[in-house]
Amino acid sequence: MAGKPFHLAWFLQGSSAQAWGEAWTGHIGTSWMEPELFLNMARTLERACFDYILLEDSSYVGESFGGSTEIYLKNAIAVPRQDPSVVAALMTQVTSRIGIVPTFGTYAYHPYLLARLVATLDQVSGGRIGWNAVTGSSDFAAMNFGMQGMPDHDLRYDMADEYMEVCRGLWGSWEPGAIVADRKSGVLVDPTKVHAVNYQGKYFSTRGPLNSGPAPQGQPVIAQAGGSPRGRKFAAAHADTIVVHAKGIEAMKAYREDVHKHMVAQGRKPSDCKVLFLINPIIGETMEEAKERKKKREAIAFEKIDERLAHFGKVTNIDFGTFDLDKPLPDHVTTNGHQANLDQFRKMANGRSIRETMASFNAVDLSVELCGTPDHIAARMGEVMEEVGGDGFLFSMPNVNRRTLAEIEDGLIPALQDRSLMRKAYEHKHFRDNLLAY
Secondary structure (H helix, E strand, C coil): CCCCCCCEEECCCCCCCCCCCCCCCCCHHCCCCCCCHHHHHHHHHHHHCEEEEECCCCCCCCCCCEEEEEEHHHHHCCCCCCCCCHHHHHHHHHCCCCEEEEEEEEECHHHHHHHHHHHHHHHHHCEEEEEEEEECCCHHHHHHCCCCCCCCCHHHHHHHHHHHHHHHHHHECCCCEEEEEEEEEEEEEHHECCCCCCCEECCCCCCCCCCCCCCCCCEEEEEECCCCHHHCCCHHHHHCCEEECCCHHHHHHHHHHHHHHCCCCCHCCCCHCEEEEEEEEEEEECHHHHHHHHHHHHHHHHCCHHHHHHHHHHHHCCHHHHCCCCCCCCCCCCCCCCCCHHHHHHHHHCCCCCHHHHCCCCCCCCCCCCCCCCHHHHHHHHEEEEEEEEEEEECCCCCCHHHHHHHHHHHHHHHHHHCCCCCCCCCCCHHHHHCCCC
16 A cells, blocks of 8 residues: 655664674674774665664763762763764764754854854755754753753753854854856855954854855754744744654654644744654564564563663763652652653653653654564554654664664664655655655
């Protein structure tokens, strides 16, 4: 059965030791500094015609569980983390079409430095760079950059709105056609097409123009993951693609419709922004094999409650080690971190203990359950997209290894292509154009 094609991307949770301790990861524990696994991933996903790889990042070692870094360091929970700009640059050199989207926090870079870095990456990639724009959430991260802590949640987005305005001004400081490269006259750049920005805002200022030259895409692709009400407004205003974990088809549909409403209010066309939903497909040659794999994955998730609470506490700034895990999370607990995550946890809890809730919270199934043979999963993905309305899926899988990648490239993707749900070749040279191809 033919269907409407949708977009696919991959959420790489830190370009370092993400797969440590997982099956079929070989010698990752001793060779995590070397980029070959992730360069192989980039090649594989480009052969599979994915739209992009999003490189998640954090700039601190967690200590939100028991007030200690111990559980994070021992179990490689979001550490080590290599600088995503370096890994992104390497990925661009072994690929030619797939988009590469590193994460950079607005709290960690002056807008001029960020605009210059991203423009340079767009140049060396031939127009295939995105920026996952995050405002930060951890006081520990803020302290690493000399601050006392993070600003309040909504204020961070107010500051980020201005930050985006500065960056767009800098990227726009070079008009199209500014590079003349006229050998006869000896002129490389037309000075009348390069302009100062002279931005003076409430939070940021810069003179400009950007000295790195123009980005091939003009403006890089902006990715965002706004989940809170304020975050959604920010994403609707700025993002070209939004990644979201919404549990179940109705929640997925509601999120997409809400973001579209905000986009219209901002004077933007909803079709200009692709909303991708997190999935973790569990693939088997038979349905029985897939179900057995899922049982094992659920058992592992249940055994690692403390580790998973440590990771959840890292993004919500909540020390779950201070609570009785066999009781519900107290009502007074709030966060200046990822508010949507905490809200979702409370909804799932429904009076259950912290331990019971975490046993099922984001354990295996993410937005929707996908478990079975490649053909079964492909059919289900098509059904879900038809019900939600679009625009695609973001793979978020804990066991990143060559075996997993082969199951996607050689198993699931052909099944999707047979149903006309996935492209067989890239339509364009630039990242943004491929996102807007359908």
